Amino acid sequence: MNYKPTDSPTSKCSVCVLGQFCLPVGLSSSDVSRVDNLIKERVHLQKGESLYRHGDPLSSVYSVRFGTLKTEYCLQDGRQQVIGFHLPGEILGLDGIGEGHYQSDAIALEESAVCIIRYDAFEDLARQLPALQNQFHKILSRELTQDQRHLLSLGTMRAEERLAAFLLSLSQRLAARGYLNNEFDLRMSRVEIGSYLGIQIETVSRMLSRFAESGLIQIKQRHIKLIDMNGLYELAGIPNPDRHDCHTEVPLKQV
Amino acid sequence: MNYKPTDSPTSKCSVCVLGQFCLPVGLSSSDVSRVDNLIKERVHLQKGESLYRHGDPLSSVYSVRFGTLKTEYCLQDGRQQVIGFHLPGEILGLDGIGEGHYQSDAIALEESAVCIIRYDAFEDLARQLPALQNQFHKILSRELTQDQRHLLSLGTMRAEERLAAFLLSLSQRLAARGYLNNEFDLRMSRVEIGSYLGIQIETVSRMLSRFAESGLIQIKQRHIKLIDMNGLYELAGIPNPDRHDCHTEVPLKQV
DNA sequence: CGTCTGTTTGAGCGTTCTCAAAGGTAGTGG
DNA sequence: CCACTACCTTTGAGAACGCTCAAACAGACG
Numbered sequence: 001m002n003y004k005p006t007d008s009p010t011s012k013c014s015v016c017v018l019g020q021f022c023l024p025v026g027l028s029s030s031d032v033s034r035v036d037n038l039i040k041e042r043v044h045l046q047k048g049e050s051l052y053r054h055g056d057p058l059s060s061v062y063s064v065r066f067g068t069l070k071t072e073y074c075l076q077d078g079r080q081q082v083i084g085f086h087l088p089g090e091i092l093g094l095d096g097i098g099e100g101h102y103q104s105d106a107i108a109l110e111e112s113a114v115c116i117i118r119y120d121a122f123e124d125l126a127r128q129l130p131a132l133q134n135q136f137h138k139i140l141s142r143e144l145t146q147d148q149r150h151l152l153s154l155g156t157m158r159a160e161e162r163l164a165a166f167l168l169s170l171s172q173r174l175a176a177r178g179y180l181n182n183e184f185d186l187r188m189s190r191v192e193i194g195s196y197l198g199i200q201i202e203t204v205s206r207m208l209s210r211f212a213e214s215g216l217i218q219i220k221q222r223h224i225k226l227i228d229m230n231g232l233y234e235l236a237g238i239p240n241p242d243r244h245d246c247h248t249e250v251p252l253k254q255v
Numbered sequence: 256m257n258y259k260p261t262d263s264p265t266s267k268c269s270v271c272v273l274g275q276f277c278l279p280v281g282l283s284s285s286d287v288s289r290v291d292n293l294i295k296e297r298v299h300l301q302k303g304e305s306l307y308r309h310g311d312p313l314s315s316v317y318s319v320r321f322g323t324l325k326t327e328y329c330l331q332d333g334r335q336q337v338i339g340f341h342l343p344g345e346i347l348g349l350d351g352i353g354e355g356h357y358q359s360d361a362i363a364l365e366e367s368a369v370c371i372i373r374y375d376a377f378e379d380l381a382r383q384l385p386a387l388q389n390q391f392h393k394i395l396s397r398e399l400t401q402d403q404r405h406l407l408s409l410g411t412m413r414a415e416e417r418l419a420a421f422l423l424s425l426s427q428r429l430a431a432r433g434y435l436n437n438e439f440d441l442r443m444s445r446v447e448i449g450s451y452l453g454i455q456i457e458t459v460s461r462m463l464s465r466f467a468e469s470g471l472i473q474i475k476q477r478h479i480k481l482i483d484m485n486g487l488y489e490l491a492g493i494p495n496p497d498r499h500d501c502h503t504e505v506p507l508k509q510v
Numbered sequence: 511c512g513t514c515t516g517t518t519t520g521a522g523c524g525t526t527c528t529c530a531a532a533g534g535t536a537g538t539g540g
Numbered sequence: 541c542c543a544c545t546a547c548c549t550t551t552g553a554g555a556a557c558g559c560t561c562a563a564a565c566a567g568a569c570g
Contacts, residue, residue, distance in 0.1 A: 073407050077492050081410045083403050095403060097396035104403065123389060127382045134378060140395040141352035147402040148338050148350060148359065152328050154409035155336045155453030159526070190549065198410030200527060205550055221535080221549085237332050414558065445517065455559060460518055476517085476567080 012036040021089030021177065022063050023117070023139070026131045035132065038125055041116040045069075045108035051092065053105050058096035060116045064088045067112020068187040071095075071104040072195070082196040084147075085109070085188060087173055091117075091139050109187045154198045157237070162197045163207045164236035167217070171226060172241075182229065186222040267291040276344030276432065277318050278372070278394070281386045290387065293380055296371040300324075300363035306347065308360050313351030315371045319343045322367020323442040326350075326359040327450070337451040339402075340364070340443060342428055346372075346394050364442045409453045412492070417452045418462045419491035422472070426481060427496075437484065441477040 013024050014032045024032045042065060045051060051062060051069060064086050071092065074080035083104060086092055092114065096102035126133040153162050175181035186193070194201045211217045216232055218225040226232060233240035268279050269287045279287045297320060300306060306317060306324060319341050326347065329335035338359060341347055347369065351357035381388040408417050430436035441448070449456040466472045471487055473480040481487060488495035 073403060075407065075411065075492055076494055079411050079492075081407050083406055094396055095400050098393045098400055099397075103400050123385070123392070127385065127388060130378070130382065133382060133388075137378070137395070138353045140392070140399070141349055142354075144395070144399055144402065145350050145353055145358050147399065147406060148328060151338055151402060151405055151409060152330065152336050154406060155450070156330065156334050195410070201549080202528085202551085203526060206526095209550075237330055237334075239331060456516090457518080457560085458558060461558095464518075 018089040025135050031129050038121055039115050039117055043114050045112045047110050049108050051106040052102045054102050057101050060118050061093040062114040063091050065113040065115055068109040069106050070109055071106050073104050082192050159199045159203050160207050161236055164232045168232055168236055182226040273344040280390050286384050293376055294370050294372055298369050300367045302365050304363050306361040307357045309357050312356050315373050316348040317369040318346050320368040320370055323364040324361050325364055326361050328359050337447050414454045414458050415462050416491055419487045423487055437481040
């Protein structure tokens with residue numbers, strides 16, 4: 001491990017603004033206070049520091065308090081790939097439960113903090129709080145769904161589509177956390193984006209330039225503005241959840 | 256839904272040979288009998304029949320009793336991709352927990368049967384049996400890990416490597432279930448293999464022919480023999496768990 | 511025996527990769 | 541404050557892997 005000594009627990013789940021995304025979703029306030037007792041420690045990471053490495057024994061899972069992390073896998077021959085980017089409120093380390101040790105490396109993309117959830121204590125508490133148990137299963141299931149959509153992207157989409165879908169997905173996740181959905185900073189390098197999308201860095205750069213030329217986005221370094229969201233959604237081949245024009249509705253068949 | 260009326264519960268978890276892979280792993284015999292009470296129904300599927308479709312409300316998860324199923328996702332424009340193949344003892348429907356309805360379609364590749372696990376009743380029981388809860392979390396976590404390794408395959412491996420890795424992975428899963436690890440029938444078509452691996456059917460066919468020419472495999476229709484497992488492992492860029500020659504061990508450094 | 515579906519093989523093309531070099535930005539130290 | 545370095549990003553040119561289109565082939569089934 002590579003991180004600083006644990007923080008003092010200055011703030012609790014019961015007062016955390018991330019309550020609506022994190023583990024305590026759906027819990028009564030008395031239940032949340034029991035989660036408070038579970039999560040006493042925090043880890044502070046600088047850019048580039050790792051939270052855990054593959055092979056480390058699983059003792060805890062983690063929730064992102066602030067900042068951004070990436071998880072990546074590596075192959076025998078040294079090739080490696082970014083598998084996920086993790087925003088505040090998201091849970092990390094779930095891949096360690098199956099075999100008792102983490103399968104991936106988790107690394108901070110910027111200064112970040114994560115809450116430590118002791119896994120065995122968590123399982124005990126989850127048996128006592130049905131809502132907590134249910135929320136944890138939902139988190140695991142959504143993680144699964146997200147990876148499976150990512151598989152769809154890598155398996156059937158072209159580079160251009162993958163990148164558009166990536167930008168929109170990021171936009172949606174940021175929006176859900178109260179950030180602007182059409183203007184934000186990319187916390188990851190072009191290399192990391194390319195790795196995540198299964199394309200080369202040069203292709204990422206070319207596609208971004210092409211998007212900018214087409215007026216879909218504006219990009220300067222890592223600061224990006226999504227100008228034509230509908231155009232991006234169309235490119236990505238996914239429906240625009242915010243689109244309100246009536247032509248997207250298929251008229252009901254007359255009987 | 257598309258399936259026949261439920262079967263009579265002729266056999267129980269307590270006597271099922273799949274106990275060592277399925278939900279009851281690690282449970283005492285008295286605990287297993289409580290799982291018996293939970294799983295009373297079975298579904299029998301013919302080739303091509305669907306167990307569930309995306310959008311169907313989640314009421315149950317399923318474990319494969321015999322046969323093989325695929326799960327696939329579809330895109331707006333009609334493109335679709337096979338996300339997973341499911342062998343006996345594996346759990347299906349986990350992607351439905353997050354949103355309360357399934358995200359994928361599950362379709363039988365051959366005559367199959369699956370046990371029905373009522374999800375709400377299961378959560379209740381899992382709170383009472385720590386070993387069951389723990390096993391379920393392990394299953395979810397391993398599912399996640401498997402998808403993430405699949406991502407690695409689609410993101411960084413070439414067609415040849417993907418196919419070799421696929422054959423070996425299948426071989427390992429079959430071996431764990433007591434089948435031959437070097438000779439088996441592919442239950443899926445070339446189209447389905449290609450879709451799963453993110454490559455075209457023609458490429459699958461060409462690569463298989465090339466493997467056969469190189470003496471790595473013998474293939475006739477869907478019956479395949481893995482001749483040179485070490486060669487395949489090397490091609491796939493993954494370590495061979497069965498290899499016993501001493502050169503693969505890195506000698507310990509002298510102190 | 512003919513039809514249908516699934517598979518194999520071939521030829522040419524295109525998206526993306528590889529290799530290469532230039533351009534920008536940030537950070538460091540004089 | 542500016543020069544210098546290091547790293548990241550952009551852009552270009554050519555090559556390659558895998559795709560698309562097309563046709564032949566093989567089993568399965570009625």
